[in-house]
Amino acid sequence: MNAPLPVQFRPAAFADGLLQFSQLGYRQGNHSLLQDITGHIPAGSFTALLGPNGAGKSTLLRLLAGLLPPTQGDVRLAGLPLHKMDTPSRARQLGWLGQFPSHDLPLTIEQYVLLGRRPALGSFGRPNPDDLGRVGTALAAYDISHLAQRRWDGLSGGERQRAGLARLQAQDAPIWLLDEPTNHLDLKHQAQLFRRLRNEATHGRTVIAVLHDIAQAARWADQVLLLGGGRLLAQGQPSEALCPSNLRLAYDCPLQLWQSANGHWHASVEG
Ligand SMILES: Nc1ncnc2c1ncn2[C@@H]1O[C@H](COP(=O)(O)OP(=O)(O)OP(=O)(O)O)[C@@H](O)[C@H]1O
Numbered sequence: 001m002n003a004p005l006p007v008q009f010r011p012a013a014f015a016d017g018l019l020q021f022s023q024l025g026y027r028q029g030n031h032s033l034l035q036d037i038t039g040h041i042p043a044g045s046f047t048a049l050l051g052p053n054g055a056g057k058s059t060l061l062r063l064l065a066g067l068l069p070p071t072q073g074d075v076r077l078a079g080l081p082l083h084k085m086d087t088p089s090r091a092r093q094l095g096w097l098g099q100f101p102s103h104d105l106p107l108t109i110e111q112y113v114l115l116g117r118r119p120a121l122g123s124f125g126r127p128n129p130d131d132l133g134r135v136g137t138a139l140a141a142y143d144i145s146h147l148a149q150r151r152w153d154g155l156s157g158g159e160r161q162r163a164g165l166a167r168l169q170a171q172d173a174p175i176w177l178l179d180e181p182t183n184h185l186d187l188k189h190q191a192q193l194f195r196r197l198r199n200e201a202t203h204g205r206t207v208i209a210v211l212h213d214i215a216q217a218a219r220w221a222d223q224v225l226l227l228g229g230g231r232l233l234a235q236g237q238p239s240e241a242l243c244p245s246n247l248r249l250a251y252d253c254p255l256q257l258w259q260s261a262n263g264h265w266h267a268s269v270e271g
Pocket residue numbers: 028031033051052053054055056057058059060
């Protein structure tokens with residue numbers, strides 16, 4: 001499903017940065033989680049946020065989604081400060097898939113995926129056939145149509161993750177922010193997801209995902225932001241930003257990233 005994007009978010013109009021952030025920082029009490037993060041996310045691109053555990057990837061993603069207010073600098077969406085947008089406007093532009101899906105929702109999967117239509121419907125709107133059609137398409141896209149009437153709390157981890165992805169798809173926001181979206185997915189569904197994220201970006205969606213798999217990031221993403229210790233160590237095309245020296249700096253281990261004859265990327269830790 002690739003509905004036309006709002007005119008103002010078409011890739012050509014924001015190739016230099018649909019989301020722009022400058023001198024971004026976030027502190028929690030005396031603890032600085034992120035410092036001096038300056039960069040941009042082009043419209044219609046697939047961006048991977050990479051780095052070791054605790055580097056600040058989820059914190060940065062939450063700042064870019066407007067879920068956390070920066071304590072330094074700002075995030076601009078199409079030139080406007082994100083923190084000045086009200087929640088309903090933000091929800092129409094930014095689709096969010098967090099790392100920890102809720103465990104105890106008293107909903108069927110169909111009802112849960114229909115929550116994705118809430119930003120478009122408003123508080124009192126009732127779903128119309130188009131909304132229900134989008135839900136059906138999203139359930140089918142993630143192979144969970146057969147689970148539509150099952151309760152959320154009776155699903156496996158991978159089934160829940162696919163339901164979360166289906167909700168994001170049904171929401172159909174022009175920007176997707178996903179925190180470790182391959183969590184709990186088997187290899188087939190991981191491969192399907194990467195193809196889908198690539199395809200969405202190719203058709204104009206702006207996709208930002210926190211990933212741990214640097215080989216998959218190198219294969220599918222247009223650009224990476226490599227974080228370490230709360231700082232941005234590199235931003236750019238994967239083949240350049242993920243050079244051996246940057247990888248060693250970020251991960252503090254002898255990490256190898258290479259491309260085989262078929263063009264696929266591979267990663268391993270030596271020794
Ligand atoms: N509410 C908080 N209060 C204090 N420290 C926090 C808080 N939330 C996160 N942190 C710390 O901030 C740092 C960055 O956390 P964050 O979740 O952004 O890292 P991450 O790169 O996404 O890590 P992971 O790969 O392990 O998910 C970590 O050291 C974490 O312990």
